[in-house]
Amino acid sequence: MADRKLRPLYEAIDEGHSKEALQLANKILKKTPDFVLVKALKALALVRSGKEDEASDLCAQVKAAQPIDEPTLQAATMAYKEIGQHDQIVHLYEAAAKLQPNNEEFANHWFMAMVRGKDLKGQQQAALKLHKSFKNNKYLFWAIMSLALQGEAAKGTTPNLSYTLAERMMSKALEEGKVKQTEEIRLYLLILIGQGKRKEALVLLDSDIGQKCLLDPEVRQIYVELMTETNEWTRAFEVSRKVLSEQNSDDWISWKTYFDALFKQIAEDPESEQRKLEEAKALIESTKKSALEASIMKRGPFMAELELDLRLKQDSKIDGATMLEHIKAYFDRFGTKPCCFEDLQPYVNAVLDDTEEISSFINDIRSLVHLETEDTGVKIRNIQKDINVYKLEHYLNTSGSETEQDAVKKVTELWAAYNNALPLGKTLEKTERQYGDDYVVLASHILLKVYRETKDMAFILHALVLLEGALAKSVYNFQFKMLLIRLYLIIGSFDQAHRIFSTMDVKHIQFDTLTHYLTDGSMSLGQFDLLAETLSVACSIYKANEIETPEMIVKAYQYTTFSKIQEFIEFRSRLDQSIQHTLFNIDLARVEALQTSFAAKYGVQFFAELDPSVYPYDDDKLSKLSDNRDYGVMTDCTPKEVTSIEELSRPSKRTNPNWIKIQSLILRTMHNVCDSKCEGLEIASELKAAVTNEAVIKDVTEQDVFLGRFVADVVDGINYLKNAEASQQQKGIELLNSCNLSAFISSQKAMTDSTISWNYFHQTLAEVECVVYGSILSEVIKRTLSLGKKKKSDPAETTDAVSIGNEARAAKISV
Amino acid sequence: MSQLRRFKATDLFSFNNVNLDVLTETYNISFYLQYLARWPDLFSVQTTAQGNVMGYVMGKAEGTGKNWHGHVTAITVGPEYRRLGLADGMMDLLEEVSEKTYDAWFVDLYVRVSNAVAIGMYRKFGYSVYRRVKNYYAGTIDEDGYDMRKPLKRDKKRETIRENGENVLVNPEDLDSWR
Ligand SMILES: CC(C)(COP(=O)(O)OP(=O)(O)OC[C@H]1O[C@@H](n2cnc3c(N)ncnc32)[C@H](O)[C@@H]1OP(=O)(O)O)[C@@H](O)C(=O)NCCC(=O)NCCS
Numbered sequence: 001m002a003d004r005k006l007r008p009l010y011e012a013i014d015e016g017h018s019k020e021a022l023q024l025a026n027k028i029l030k031k032t033p034d035f036v037l038v039k040a041l042k043a044l045a046l047v048r049s050g051k052e053d054e055a056s057d058l059c060a061q062v063k064a065a066q067p068i069d070e071p072t073l074q075a076a077t078m079a080y081k082e083i084g085q086h087d088q089i090v091h092l093y094e095a096a097a098k099l100q101p102n103n104e105e106f107a108n109h110w111f112m113a114m115v116r117g118k119d120l121k122g123q124q125q126a127a128l129k130l131h132k133s134f135k136n137n138k139y140l141f142w143a144i145m146s147l148a149l150q151g152e153a154a155k156g157t158t159p160n161l162s163y164t165l166a167e168r169m170m171s172k173a174l175e176e177g178k179v180k181q182t183e184e185i186r187l188y189l190l191i192l193i194g195q196g197k198r199k200e201a202l203v204l205l206d207s208d209i210g211q212k213c214l215l216d217p218e219v220r221q222i223y224v225e226l227m228t229e230t231n232e233w234t235r236a237f238e239v240s241r242k243v244l245s246e247q248n249s250d251d252w253i254s255w256k257t258y259f260d261a262l263f264k265q266i267a268e269d270p271e272s273e274q275r276k277l278e279e280a281k282a283l284i285e286s287t288k289k290s291a292l293e294a295s296i297m298k299r300g301p302f303m304a305e306l307e308l309d310l311r312l313k314q315d316s317k318i319d320g321a322t323m324l325e326h327i328k329a330y331f332d333r334f335g336t337k338p339c340c341f342e343d344l345q346p347y348v349n350a351v352l353d354d355t356e357e358i359s360s361f362i363n364d365i366r367s368l369v370h371l372e373t374e375d376t377g378v379k380i381r382n383i384q385k386d387i388n389v390y391k392l393e394h395y396l397n398t399s400g401s402e403t404e405q406d407a408v409k410k411v412t413e414l415w416a417a418y419n420n421a422l423p424l425g426k427t428l429e430k431t432e433r434q435y436g437d438d439y440v441v442l443a444s445h446i447l448l449k450v451y452r453e454t455k456d457m458a459f460i461l462h463a464l465v466l467l468e469g470a471l472a473k474s475v476y477n478f479q480f481k482m483l484l485i486r487l488y489l490i491i492g493s494f495d496q497a498h499r500i501f502s503t504m505d506v507k508h509i510q511f512d513t514l515t516h517y518l519t520d521g522s523m524s525l526g527q528f529d530l531l532a533e534t535l536s537v538a539c540s541i542y543k544a545n546e547i548e549t550p551e552m553i554v555k556a557y558q559y560t561t562f563s564k565i566q567e568f569i570e571f572r573s574r575l576d577q578s579i580q581h582t583l584f585n586i587d588l589a590r591v592e593a594l595q596t597s598f599a600a601k602y603g604v605q606f607f608a609e610l611d612p613s614v615y616p617y618d619d620d621k622l623s624k625l626s627d628n629r630d631y632g633v634m635t636d637c638t639p640k641e642v643t644s645i646e647e648l649s650r651p652s653k654r655t656n657p658n659w660i661k662i663q664s665l666i667l668r669t670m671h672n673v674c675d676s677k678c679e680g681l682e683i684a685s686e687l688k689a690a691v692t693n694e695a696v697i698k699d700v701t702e703q704d705v706f707l708g709r710f711v712a713d714v715v716d717g718i719n720y721l722k723n724a725e726a727s728q729q730q731k732g733i734e735l736l737n738s739c740n741l742s743a744f745i746s747s748q749k750a751m752t753d754s755t756i757s758w759n760y761f762h763q764t765l766a767e768v769e770c771v772v773y774g775s776i777l778s779e780v781i782k783r784t785l786s787l788g789k790k791k792k793s794d795p796a797e798t799t800d801a802v803s804i805g806n807e808a809r810a811a812k813i814s815v
Numbered sequence: 816m817s818q819l820r821r822f823k824a825t826d827l828f829s830f831n832n833v834n835l836d837v838l839t840e841t842y843n844i845s846f847y848l849q850y851l852a853r854w855p856d857l858f859s860v861q862t863t864a865q866g867n868v869m870g871y872v873m874g875k876a877e878g879t880g881k882n883w884h885g886h887v888t889a890i891t892v893g894p895e896y897r898r899l900g901l902a903d904g905m906m907d908l909l910e911e912v913s914e915k916t917y918d919a920w921f922v923d924l925y926v927r928v929s930n931a932v933a934i935g936m937y938r939k940f941g942y943s944v945y946r947r948v949k950n951y952y953a954g955t956i957d958e959d960g961y962d963m964r965k966p967l968k969r970d971k972k973r974e975t976i977r978e979n980g981e982n983v984l985v986n987p988e989d990l991d992s993w994r
Binding site (some may be wrong): 106215216217218221248250251252253255256295296297298299300304305337338341342344431433477478504505507508509510512513514541542545548549551552555556558559561563564568569571574628630632633635 | 817818819820821823824825827828829831832833836837838841843844845848849850851852853855856859863864867894895896897898899900903904907908910911912915916939975
């Protein structure tokens with residue numbers, strides 16, 4: 001009967017008609033005021049109509065009724081989730097599980113609610129209870145996992161009781177024959193390795209049950225790692241040799257282990273050196289031979305040869321000439337692959353040092369490129385080879401002695417090479433890149449470098465022309481796009497950068513890792529609506545993380561995939577603590593502050609209502625932020641010790657914790673001074689300290705510092721004004737009068753074609769922010785004084801103090 | 816040459832060099848994590864010696880009876896790392912795990928009938944077309960997909976594959992429910 005009555009209510013909720021759902025719920029509740037399920041459903045409808053407080057009250061009533069029927073529990077859970085009160089779900093199911101101790105599902109829900117809420121101790125207890133009541137071993141391992149996580153959290157404290165207990169429970173379970181699955185062994189391993197007990201972990205894998213897990217490739221990798229970490233070099237050597245000779249000679253991990261073990265063995269027994277090295281060379285030769293015969297030729301053994309050379313070179317046991325010959329042979333064989341350049345980097349570095357050697361090496365490999373051929377396939381491969389020569393040349397030319405003319409000549413040469421390659425790509429799919437695209441990437445890098453040296457914007461424009469031209473031919477080449485975005489930002493064109501960015505289909509997790517390419521520092525470029533929209537959309541990833549990731553951690557428990565739980569937790573917390581999220585929040589607040597402050601009183605209101613909690617400033621909080629921004633996407637042929645392309649191409653300094661510190665303190669100071677309930681003193685002095693601290697201001701621009709100082713000084717003045725002592729008030733007035741914007745503003749030179757750039761706009765934005773914040777603060781001064789006036793009045797002072805506001809407004813008009 | 820290992824959830828922060836390619840879709844968090852939670856050994860990544868992501872494969876195990884099989888959900892290699900045998904290495908691993916850990920009968924995958932490169936590659940790896948699925952790829956332009964299979968050791972009599980599968984046309988709704 002109840003079902004029929006409730007169906008319309010359920011339907012209304014499902015279809016998102018919250019208003020109708022509310023009416024229906026109220027109607028039912030009028031007749032049956034204690035219908036708990038309907039209360040829970042009404043709570044859900046309330047959250048969805050934005051009435052969180054009412055919903056929360058109603059949920060509390062539901063919880064107090066201690067429901068034990070699935071529909072009510074479900075509805076209440078959903079409502080709590082959407083209000084964001086995850087801890088309450090725990091209580092809900094804890095009560096249900098207590099009332100019905102035989103209901104396994106309730107107890108499961110109780111456990112899972114604690115997993116979502118990161119309550120490790122609680123989940124351990126729930127799991128133990130589950131195990132006691134329902135005897136399923138899975139629950140035992142849940143409890144052990146919960147302990148292991150507590151052990152990990154308490155790492156460094158001795159004794160670490162959680163780890164000790166977890167280990168004891170695990171070894172008992174093993175004795176009792178309860179440990180069967182690979183994932184359960186993984187759980188044991190992570191407990192042992194977490195405590196640094198590598199020898200014990202190795203013993204575990206050596207045991208019968210451990211050996212069964214070696215079917216799993218990752219366990220095999222852990223096995224070898226444990227051998228090297230416990231100095232079992234003979235074993236590590238044997239295992240890696242076997243993998244390389246019998247299974248996979250393209251496996252870099254095994255080659256690295258093999259060489260590590262080889263040289264350890266030689267160090268232990270110098271007599272064996274000759275024999276051991278011969279053995280290694282023989283392995284390389286035989287794997288090379290099989291690679292050449294295989295249907296798909298892999299690079300492994302050929303790169304291993306270079307790696308062995310490199311290690312011998314470190315002990316001066318090989319001459320440079322031999323090594324160079326191997327490098328050239330590698331180039332000749334794999335120069336047709338784009339990654340050849342990357343492959344060779346560490347090896348050319350080790351063997352070439354003077355310019356003469358370098359240029360003769362470049363000449364040698366250039367002679368291996370054969371572009372004059374009629375065979376298209378061969379020609380295409382040689383173009384790639386040619387590109388690799390250019391890249392290596394660029395990489396090795398560290399002297400920086402190139403003149404501007406040389407650079408321009410090189411760019412012309414690369415552009416010609418690109419154009420020569422174009423006809424070969426006529427039949428390529430739209431989704432593919434033209435064969436010569438990297439010529440253009442390299443040419444842009446060179447132009448960018450010259451721009452940085454000469455500050456002549458013409459070079460940026462030149463690069464833009466080349467890149468836009470080439471993008472038309474390879475419409476999906478994201479390397480072009482990344483460069484274009486950055487160059488457009490340098491010239492101050494946010495909408496062009498945005499146009500390119502929007503074709504890259506950045507979404508989900510990429511909102512966190514890639515958005516910075518477009519938005520870092522872009523507030524200065526003024527396109528506030530476009531920027532704010534980009535930021536708001538990108539913020540959706542953090543909500544997704546809140547909702548989705550806990551469910552996936554729950555899933556990992558359900559599938560008893562213990563090897564993934566720590567990883568998921570780390571993933572969740574890296575997104576939770578993302579530095580990018582804070583950066584988004586700051587820029588969104590700054591944009592809104594400017595947009596609402598067309599009249600100062602709205603600005604005051606905006607800052608008064610600002611929630612300061614999402615703007616961290618203390619060093620402890622800042623150091624916990626996780627920087628997930630991906631800086632590694634752009635192709636880069638510059639050597640490590642030289643400024644990277646990613647840095648060269650950014651319009652300003654990378655936003656960083658100290659930048660956050662200053663911006664957060666500005667926002668918080670403004671909040672405190674605008675919200676009459678707050679005392680502005682402490683935060684304002686934090687701001688003052690930050691903008692006078694050399695260690696902080698080295699990470700931000702002078703404009704950022706100016707704004708910070710200006711706000712701090714004005715607020716300082718205001719605080720003196722609030723004092724009852726006349727002398728203090730006088731001091732406040734003096735302070736305020738010394739807050740002068742005009743010098744800062746007149747320092748800006750007029751905009752011309754050659755000065756137009758991000759830097760120019762950055763100064764302009766700083767001026768606008770100063771003026772807007774100044775006028776908001778002058779509104780605060782007015783209010784302070786009119787309050788004060790009621791106590792005792794001195795009209796002469798009033799006019800003086802307000803003059804700063806007038807000055808600000810005047811400046812605003814001139815901007 | 817590369818390091819082949821299991822994919823980690825935190826690799827999602829640095830897989831852009833691969834995922835920015837147009838042919839590689841970026842999914843929501845749950846999509847990846849769900850695979851990792853359930854089939855952690857069928858989701859692998861190839862990285863450079865420096866640890867940069869070069870490509871990855873994600874798969875699952877599903878089906879009942881003789882349909883119990885490994886499935887390749889996605890395989891992708893970043894543009895500058897193609898033609899190095901990385902896809903080959905990852906498929907090998909997925910097949911090995913399907914065979915040894917899951918005791919599957921075969922491995923299968925779907926590919927657009929127009930993706931000649933991929934079809935040629937899978938043939939080279941020992942896959943053959945089992946059937947053609949009408950409008951398997953629904954979108955602005957619908958496209959048929961080939962269901963390609965490679966039998967594993969367990970299928971001694973090679974019962975799970977057939978010849979001329981190109982001519983066996985089925986509708987998506989006729990695919991087994993486990994798909
Ligand atoms: C398809 C793809 C995964 C291949 O990856 P890969 O690591 O380059 O492949 P491999 O190097 O292992 O190639 C193995 C063999 O496949 C064939 N092959 C691969 N790519 C080819 C291409 N572009 N053209 C012709 N044959 C090709 C070759 O026979 C190759 O052996 P060979 O290089 O010795 O001639 C990669 O091109 C890619 O990520 N494409 C975009 C995403 C996609 O289409 N995925 C497949 C969806 S089903």
